[in-house]
Amino acid sequence: MNCSDTIRMRVRRVLMTGAVCLLAGSGPSIAAPCDFVPYCEPQQQAPVQYGFLEIKGWAYYCTGDHPYYWNNAAWGGLGGNNFGWTANTHFSVSENPFAEDGAPSKFDATIDHLSVHKDSIVMTIGCSRQPQNFPAQSCSNGTRVVSDPKCPVRGAVQNYCTQTGPVPVCIQAWSEQCSNGIAMCTEELDATWCVVCN
Amino acid sequence: MPRVNNRLAAMACQARSEGIDRGPPRPGRSRPRLPALPLLAALFLAHAAAAPALAADPARRGPRPDPAFNTTRMMTHDGNECREVPGCRSVHSEWLTLADNQARVLSVGCPEGQPNAWHWDTEQHEHIYVRLVARTRTGLTLHASNQQTGASGAVRIHVGCSSKRFDATGTGYMVSRRGIPSMNWGSAKEVTP
Numbered sequence: 198m199n200c201s202d203t204i205r206m207r208v209r210r211v212l213m214t215g216a217v218c219l220l221a222g223s224g225p226s227i228a229a230p231c232d233f234v235p236y237c238e239p240q241q242q243a244p245v246q247y248g249f250l251e252i253k254g255w256a257y258y259c260t261g262d263h264p265y266y267w268n269n270a271a272w273g274g275l276g277g278n279n280f281g282w283t284a285n286t287h288f289s290v291s292e293n294p295f296a297e298d299g300a301p302s303k304f305d306a307t308i309d310h311l312s313v314h315k316d317s318i319v320m321t322i323g324c325s326r327q328p329q330n331f332p333a334q335s336c337s338n339g340t341r342v343v344s345d346p347k348c349p350v351r352g353a354v355q356n357y358c359t360q361t362g363p364v365p366v367c368i369q370a371w372s373e374q375c376s377n378g379i380a381m382c383t384e385e386l387d388a389t390w391c392v393v394c395n
Numbered sequence: 396m397p398r399v400n401n402r403l404a405a406m407a408c409q410a411r412s413e414g415i416d417r418g419p420p421r422p423g424r425s426r427p428r429l430p431a432l433p434l435l436a437a438l439f440l441a442h443a444a445a446a447p448a449l450a451a452d453p454a455r456r457g458p459r460p461d462p463a464f465n466t467t468r469m470m471t472h473d474g475n476e477c478r479e480v481p482g483c484r485s486v487h488s489e490w491l492t493l494a495d496n497q498a499r500v501l502s503v504g505c506p507e508g509q510p511n512a513w514h515w516d517t518e519q520h521e522h523i524y525v526r527l528v529a530r531t532r533t534g535l536t537l538h539a540s541n542q543q544t545g546a547s548g549a550v551r552i553h554v555g556c557s558s559k560r561f562d563a564t565g566t567g568y569m570v571s572r573r574g575i576p577s578m579n580w581g582s583a584k585e586v587t588p
Binding site for chain 2: 240241242243244245246247248249250251252253254255256257258260296304305309310311313315320359366
C-alpha cells in the first residue's frame with residue numbers, strides 16, 4: 198500500500214465518521230431530558246459498558262411518582278429529545294417510538310457506539326407526573342397537580358403494567374369530568390394524583 | 396379467493412381492452428414486420444453463450460454478502476450481565492456457531508442458588524445480531540442470527556443470576572446487540588483507555 202492509498206483511506210474514514218455523526222444528529226447538546234415536559238424529573242440510569250463499534254438496543258422505564266415517559270418526537274421532533282447521556286466517546290442515540298406503543302413508562306432506543314475506545318454511557322430520561330395524552334390545550338390557564346378531586350369517572354380505567362420481570366409493576370390511569378375540565382389521574386402503589394386545569 | 400379471481404378476471408378484461416390481446420390484425424392496418432432472421436439468430440446465440448456464465452455467478456443466485464463486515468472481529472464480553480445485580484453470579488451458554496444467513500433461538504437458565512435471571516451480555520462476532528425475545532423468572536430466551544456475510548460466526552451468551560428477583564428500576568434492560576460493520580475503519584483496533 199503506497200502513501201496515497203493510506204491518505205485516501207484516512208480521509209475516507211474521517212469523512213465516514215463525520216457523515217455518520219451528522220446523520221445521526223447526535224450529541225447531548227441537542228438532547229435535554231425534561232425539555233417541554235411538565236411536572237418532570239430527570240431519572241438517571243445505571244452505566245452500561247460498550248466496546249468498540251457496536252450497537253445495542255436498550256429499554257428504560259420511568260418509575261416512582263413520575264411514571265410517564267414523554268416521546269417529544271410526537272410533536273414532529275419540535276420538542277427535542279426527552280433524553281440525554283454522558284459518555285467520554287462518541288455515541289449516537291435514536292429513539293424507537295413504535296417500541297414504546299402501549300407502554301407509557303417506556304423509553305426504547307438504539308444506541309450506537311461510534312468509537313474505537315471502550316466506554317460506558319449513562320442515560321437520563323425525562324419522567325413526568327402527567328400522562329402525555331392529557332389534553333393540556335383545553336386548559337387556557339395551565340394545569341396543576343392535585344389529589345383526586347373525585348369527579349365522575351369518564352371512560353374506562355387503564356392498567357399499564359411494565360413487563361420487565363415476573364412481578365409486573367402496574368400503574369392505573371383514568372380521567373374524570375370536573376366542572377373546570379378534565380382531570381387525568383394516576384395511581385401507583387399507594388399514591389394517587391391528578392392533573393387538572395387551573 | 397373469489398375476490399382474487401375477480402381481480403384477475405378484471406385485469407384480463409383491462410388487458411384486452413388496452414389491446415394487449417389484440418387478436419387478428421384488422422383490415423386496413425399494416426401487419427407488424429418481423430425482425431430479420433439473422434438478428435433473431437444472433438440474439439439466441441448471445442443468450443446461449445451468456446447463460447452458463449450467469450448461472451455460475453453467485454451474485455445472481457441470491458443477495459450478495461455484505462462486504463462491510465469484518466467477519467473475523469470478535470466483540471468482547473463487557474460484563475454487563477452483572478452490573479447493578481445484587482449477589483450476581485454470571486453463567487454462560489455454550490458457543491453457538493451460525494452458518495451464513497442462519498438463525499437460532501437459545502435459552503439460558505440460572506442455577507438453583509441464584510435462580511433469578513437479570514441482565515445479559517455476549518461474546519460474539521461483529522456480524523452476529525442477538526436480541527432478547529422472552530424472559531421468565533429463571534431464564535432468558537434469545538434469537539441470534541448471522542447477517543448474510545458469506546462467513547460463519549459464533550456467539551456465547553452471559554446471563555447475570557441472583558437470589559433477588561429481577562427489577563429494571565434505574566437499569567432498564569438490553570434488548571439487542573450487534574456490531575457496526577468495521578471493514579471501512581481500516582486497521583482500527585479496539586483501544587483500552
